[in-house]
Amino acid sequence: MKMFPAVRMRRLRKLKLIRETRLSTDDLILPLFIDENVEGENKKPIDSMPGQFRFSIEGAVKEVSEAHSLGIKSVLLFGIPARKDEKGSEAFNNEGVIQRAVRMVKKEVEDVVIITDLCLCEYISHGHCGLVENGEVLNDPTLEVLGKIAVSQAEAGSDIVAPSGMMDGMVKAIREKLDDEGFTDTAIMSYAVKYNSALYGPFREAADSGYKFGDRSSYQMAFSNAREALREVELDVKEGADIVMVKPAIFYLDIISKVRAKFDVPLAAYNVSGEYAMITAASEKGYLNREEVMMEGLTAIKRAGADLIITYFAKEWHPSR
Numbered sequence: 001m002k003m004f005p006a007v008r009m010r011r012l013r014k015l016k017l018i019r020e021t022r023l024s025t026d027d028l029i030l031p032l033f034i035d036e037n038v039e040g041e042n043k044k045p046i047d048s049m050p051g052q053f054r055f056s057i058e059g060a061v062k063e064v065s066e067a068h069s070l071g072i073k074s075v076l077l078f079g080i081p082a083r084k085d086e087k088g089s090e091a092f093n094n095e096g097v098i099q100r101a102v103r104m105v106k107k108e109v110e111d112v113v114i115i116t117d118l119c120l121c122e123y124i125s126h127g128h129c130g131l132v133e134n135g136e137v138l139n140d141p142t143l144e145v146l147g148k149i150a151v152s153q154a155e156a157g158s159d160i161v162a163p164s165g166m167m168d169g170m171v172k173a174i175r176e177k178l179d180d181e182g183f184t185d186t187a188i189m190s191y192a193v194k195y196n197s198a199l200y201g202p203f204r205e206a207a208d209s210g211y212k213f214g215d216r217s218s219y220q221m222a223f224s225n226a227r228e229a230l231r232e233v234e235l236d237v238k239e240g241a242d243i244v245m246v247k248p249a250i251f252y253l254d255i256i257s258k259v260r261a262k263f264d265v266p267l268a269a270y271n272v273s274g275e276y277a278m279i280t281a282a283s284e285k286g287y288l289n290r291e292e293v294m295m296e297g298l299t300a301i302k303r304a305g306a307d308l309i310i311t312y313f314a315k316e317w318h319p320s321r
C-alpha cells in the first residue's frame, strides 16, 4: 500500500496537538551547597558554575524557600564543613553543617522534601569517598561510617538520604542501620550508576571535594560500560534502594533508557555541573540559547525515562513551558 499521501505526519504537528513528554516542576530537584565557612545570609559565587552559589545555612533556608515558592518541592543538600579530618567526623556530627541546615530548613519551609547527600568526600581531608589506608579506598570499613552518617541525617530530619560514594553494599548497610535506629520511614535514593566522569569538574569547586591523590576509577564506573549499569541497579534494588539514580544525565541518556526498560523503580538522573557549565558558557558566548537548550536537555532526560531530574536549572524552569 502506498502510505503517502494518506499519512501526513505534518497534519498534527502543525496543530501542536501531541506532546509525548511533559516536564513539570514536580519532577525537578534543586541541588544546593551549604558552606559552614560562609556566614550570615551570605552566599559565595561558584566561578565554574555562573549563577550557582555556596550558601550559609541562613542563605540556604532563603534559597529553599524561594525555590519552593516557584514550585520546586525537593532539594538535595550538600554540606561543606569548616573542618576536615582523616575520618570525616563532621559528616556524622549532630551539630555539623548539614544536620543544622536540615533542622533549620525543616523548621522554616513547610512541605519541602529534603534529600541529603551521604558521602565522605566533602568531609574527609584527602577528598575520597571512603576511608583510606595505604593509598587505597576501603570498602567495608566505610560502610559502617555511612550508616552513622545516615542516622545523624535522619535524626536531623532528612526525608531521603542519598549515598553517592559507590561503595559495594552501601544501600544494605544504610538500610539496616536506619531500621535498627527506628528510621524505617527514611528513604534511600542511591547513586546506583555513577560514572567516573570528567563532567564533575565544576562540582569539585562547588563542593570543595577535589581529591588529593589518585582518581575515583576504583569505585566509580567507567564511561565505556552500559551492561554493568544494569548490574549496579539490580544490586541496589535488592539491597533496598527506594529510588535509583544515573549520573551524569545528558551524556548518558542510553543508560537512563536501559534502566527504565528493565526496572520498575523510581528513577532519578543527575544533570551534572559540567552539563550546566557547558550550556552556561556557550550561552554566555552567544553560541547557544540558554533557555532553549536547557528545555531541550531536561525534556530529553525525562523522555529517556527519568522520573526525577536533579538540576541546577531547577529554578529557571517555569510551569508555563
Ligand SMILES: [Zn+2]
Residues within 6 Å of the ligand: 119, 120, 121, 122, 128, 129, 164, 165
Ligand atoms: Zn563522595
